[in-house]
Amino acid sequence: MSLDPEQSLQFSPLHRLQWEEAQQKYVILYPEGMVELNHSSAEILKLCDGAHKAADIVAELEAKFQASGLENDIHQFLSAALQNGWIKHV
Amino acid sequence: MSETNPAPIHPGIGAPRWLLAELSYKCPLQCPYCSNPLDYARYPDELSTEDWKRVLTQARRMGAVQLGFSGGEPLTRPDLIELVAHARELGYYTNLITSGYGLSEEKIVALKQAGLDHIQISIQASDPVLNDYIAGATTYLEKQAVARLIKKHGYPMVLCVVIHRQNIEQMPGILAMAEELGADYLELANTQYYGWAHQNRETLLPTREQFIAAEKIAQAHKEKVAGKMKIYYVVPDYYEDRPKACMNGWGSTFLTIAPDGVALPCHSARELPGLDCPNVKDYSIEQIWRDSRAFNLFRGTAWMQEPCASCDEKHKDFGGCHCQAYLFNQDMHSTDPVCSKSPQRWKVDAAIAAAATAAQAAEQPLLFRNPKNSKQFRPSGNE
Ligand code: SF4
Ligand code: SF4
Numbered sequence: 001m002s003l004d005p006e007q008s009l010q011f012s013p014l015h016r017l018q019w020e021e022a023q024q025k026y027v028i029l030y031p032e033g034m035v036e037l038n039h040s041s042a043e044i045l046k047l048c049d050g051a052h053k054a055a056d057i058v059a060e061l062e063a064k065f066q067a068s069g070l071e072n073d074i075h076q077f078l079s080a081a082l083q084n085g086w087i088k089h090v
Numbered sequence: 091m092s093e094t095n096p097a098p099i100h101p102g103i104g105a106p107r108w109l110l111a112e113l114s115y116k117c118p119l120q121c122p123y124c125s126n127p128l129d130y131a132r133y134p135d136e137l138s139t140e141d142w143k144r145v146l147t148q149a150r151r152m153g154a155v156q157l158g159f160s161g162g163e164p165l166t167r168p169d170l171i172e173l174v175a176h177a178r179e180l181g182y183y184t185n186l187i188t189s190g191y192g193l194s195e196e197k198i199v200a201l202k203q204a205g206l207d208h209i210q211i212s213i214q215a216s217d218p219v220l221n222d223y224i225a226g227a228t229t230y231l232e233k234q235a236v237a238r239l240i241k242k243h244g245y246p247m248v249l250c251v252v253i254h255r256q257n258i259e260q261m262p263g264i265l266a267m268a269e270e271l272g273a274d275y276l277e278l279a280n281t282q283y284y285g286w287a288h289q290n291r292e293t294l295l296p297t298r299e300q301f302i303a304a305e306k307i308a309q310a311h312k313e314k315v316a317g318k319m320k321i322y323y324v325v326p327d328y329y330e331d332r333p334k335a336c337m338n339g340w341g342s343t344f345l346t347i348a349p350d351g352v353a354l355p356c357h358s359a360r361e362l363p364g365l366d367c368p369n370v371k372d373y374s375i376e377q378i379w380r381d382s383r384a385f386n387l388f389r390g391t392a393w394m395q396e397p398c399a400s401c402d403e404k405h406k407d408f409g410g411c412h413c414q415a416y417l418f419n420q421d422m423h424s425t426d427p428v429c430s431k432s433p434q435r436w437k438v439d440a441a442i443a444a445a446a447t448a449a450q451a452a453e454q455p456l457l458f459r460n461p462k463n464s465k466q467f468r469p470s471g472n473e
Contacts, residue, residue: 014246014274016183016207022105022153029183031208031248031275032322034107034156085317 003054003079007089010050015086017045028086035086044077048087054078103389105153106345106379109182110160110357111142113170114349117163119189120226120458121214123252123287123294126162127360131464135350139169141370143176145347148375150180154345158210160187162349165197171204178205185210185248190236191229198236198243209240210248210277215256216263224256226458237271249273253304253326254281254294255449261304265311273319278308280326283441284358284413289457295445301329328438332403333410333426340388340408345379353378355385358413362422388412395423397431 011017016029026042028035037045043064047057057078058071081087115130127133137145146157157177164170165188177184186201190211198209211233215221218230240247249268251257257264261278268276280301281287281294296304305323312321327334337344337356346354351370354360359367367384368377379385387393391404398409410426418427418437427434448454457463 013244014208018155018181018183020153020155022151022155027155029155029207031185031210031246032156032277034183083317085320 003075003082004089005054008050008053009048009057009078009087010090011045011048011087012085017042030085040073041077044074045081045086048078048081050090103380104342106149106343106375107154108156108158108344109146109149109154110158110344110346111145111164111173112160112162112346112348112357113142113164113167113173115162116166117161117189117459118191118227119163119229120460121224121252121286122226122290122456122458123254123281124459125282125285125287125357126459127358128285128289128467129464130162131461133348133350133352136167137347137349137351137370139172141351142169142173145351145370145375146173146177146180146182149345150177150182152376152379155181155183156185157182158185158187163189163191165192171197171200174201174206175204178207183207187250188212189225189229190233190240191225191227193236193239195239195243198239198245202243202245206245208246208248210250211237211240212250212252213237213267214252216260216267220257220260224456226460234271237273241272246274247272248275248277250277250279252279252281253296254287255296255300255445256294258296258300258304261307265308269315269319275320275322277322277324279322279324282324282326282358283328284417285361286457286459288417291441292445292448293454293456295328295442296326297446297449298329298442301326327411327414327428328442330428331430333407333414333428335407336411336426340412341379341385342389345375353382353384355388356413359384361413362416365422393423395425397429397433398425401431 018027018029020027026037043061044057047060054075058074062068062070114136115126115133164186174184184207186206187210213221213233214224221230222228249271251264283291287294308321308323341355344356346357347370348354348360352367353370354367359365365384368382394404394409398404410429412422414426415424416422419434425432427438
């Protein structure tokens, strides 16, 4: 499954994204597994809420962190997240 | 989650992340590879609901996040729903590890409402006759129906099939069954030869040829179903030349609580003599994890003998599995004999050869896991 810029993204109902106090980080939980997320990955995934398309996520994060040129990195991460089944197209 | 101050852990000791709550040794099935101790019938005591809630709260506070409710059959506990609700409230990712037998639709719904995240159901084979024989109970049709109900109610479903010589040639059928039932994850767990499985090893251990053929089929299928179903393939370590990194390092990640409250660094550790595992009725999870002799015994590398002690791979596999070392060498400090560097590796090869010979002969009867058979075994010393 490859990233479709025209479609909104949502977090997978078969996974859970959760802040872990003990680890001071976000994690993805799924059957038999856990992925620890770094700060930027978590920021991207939190925007996969069914309302944002890839371009919206880029725009929002560039504004939030007052940065530019994030598109490549974010697209790469979203594609990997799709592959892993963490997110899906709405 | 209401806890905001996670308990500090001693430097150098990580926090438990996975908690396996074995709620009860009771089970209507009799799988001859069951991971419960051989003498499980000697430990009929079960923790109270309050004990379990305290354990869940304490472990969560330390950072445990993955939680499996297992057994025996966890459905035999009347307070299962209450415990799931408590766990979910604490922020655990909760898993019910069940045979599926006796799981009604009503209960599936109630568990969902209580916050259960996913269900792992085991099926013994892809055809009813073998399934019911291995399970020691007529369960095939009900398991199939329960698997469909699990999907109907929106759970992620893990289908677990324990692989051994009696079902390994059904691999294509097992893969087709998993797809047909809509499993999100298929765990193909080659039998690990401890406890009951060790007793039945000559009848359960596949030959090398069978293993290679089955693995090839499973790996090819992995690619075919990528994106739809994830396949976890647990290799049979006898056919490897390095041991598995047991429990990701002793006392590093995993914590098992047995039905009577005994805390174990690994679910088969109850079989290790003199390990003297602490009970959650006497100590807090933090005391057990941090201070108990049992949990500290194999932390780090100071306990190691040769060839592990001077081996440059010791941080990769931590010397392998202590239960296996004990079973083969009667010495839990020795190198896991699966390792080709172990002077005892010939014993594993001899077991493989014995199983291959047995495969040619008429099959021996299996020793089924039930209270009557359990009572013939001596207590292992971890009262
Ligand atoms: S392995 Fe079989 S006998 Fe053992 S607890 Fe699980 S279902 Fe019961
Ligand atoms: S000798 Fe010990 S540490 Fe080295 S590879 Fe074998 S089991 Fe692992």
